[in-house]
Amino acid sequence: MNLPEELLYSKDHEWIKKEGNNVRIGITEFAQDELGDIVFIELPEVDDEVSGDEPFGSVESVKTVSELYAPVGGKVVEVNEELEDNPEYVNESPYEKAWMVVVELSDESELDELLTAEQYKAFIEQD
């Protein structure tokens, strides 16, 4: 299982990459493997506010829909428009080509709640 050390992870199986005051978000290799072939992705728009309470989008495989919950709150500053036409990127390249959104952090301390690669690995193994 590929879990890049430099990323943070959520218990909802998202990865989070800190880029200054922003974070880039996608779903983990484990998540895409559980979902199977991804065929449809719904993402928010630039300037939308996201928070952990409301789904900001969804990822659909052949069989199921999985809602995306923001691991941190903030304003969407960038959306990966290419994913809409190429949902298979999530399966092929979950950490690179399949980043989903960039969010401007409203509260940096929320990052403290996230897991390290090692903690996430332990989390999925006990699951």
Added chain:
Amino acid sequence: MSNLKRTPIFSEYEKYGAKTIDFGGWDLPVQFSSIKHEHEVTRTKAGLFDVSHMGEIIVKGPKSLAFLQQMTTNDVAKLSPKRIQYTFMCYPDGGTVDDFVVYMIDEEEYLLVVNAANTDKDYEWLVKNNHYSDAEVTIDNVSKDYAQLALQGPLSEEILQNLTDTNLSEIKFFRFENVALSSIDKPAIVSRTGYTGEDGFEIYIDPSAGPELWNLLLETGKEKGLEPIGLGARDTLRFESNLALYGQELSKDISPIEAGLGFAVKINKQADFIGKQVLQNQVGNGPNRKLVGIEMIDKGIPRHGYAVLKDQEEIGYITSGTQSPTLEKNLGLAMIQTEFAEEGTELTIQVRKRELRAVVVKTPFYKRQK
């Protein structure tokens, strides 16, 4: 430890990379490689499915025909030995107990192959409604006596022919033969049937020979591109071909007429089968609701249970939906009020929080070239 039931083939799944799920109490493979890939393999080459979870019930005795005529909607008298019929059992209100196939072994013996999750319910329904003596009709749940494999796809016959001297081309659609298969010392029932919309066979064999047959088929079919296929692709394959899934297109609340399956309901047959009156009325007056195909206009995928709206009024719901791997369209089957069922009618699907446009289209979505 899970207490899920396992088929005789379970031991073989792992070496082919299966990911298993709880499917109605059974630990079954949802996929081996990927649903889209397995779907395509079955449409273009051949796929092997473990469907040993299916239930088998034997109805035996001199009054078997009369009994089955009362229990099922199709005309069992039309069968002759080694022929198969798709049929239903219904409740008095027309709702469906189950959809299944009947194999006529001989004048006094019929094999019913039923949905796994309905096996106990079907058996009890048959027993409860059997007013014949033991000397006239016996009913046995023999599900544990069979492993069942489905070999589906255009290259199925070529592959299976490697294992037998029986001329498989002589087994026509919805017929079966008792067949000796290669080194396997148990006799098999081989029928030209399936649940994918492709040509292919279903093979019934003693459970002890199941794993051997599974491996033998995959080995002999390998050069032709045969691969093991999971339940995920089984569902997308049957969906594209508009083959009903009990619990979605059919249920105790949905009659076969509403589901558009009137071809297997013989309302004019003499026997007073259970549900006949209601089904006759539905045929005579037209059902109030109907199963239709829909294609999404807006971007989104319809899923089981989503509401279907017309002018803000709820007029039905999605029974099954997915992105069709063969057609690459977002498609659904929907049970809706008959007045909106005409092809070309624009409808709205409630996809979670969004209302998305769709249009009624012809089914089946996919039909193989013969």
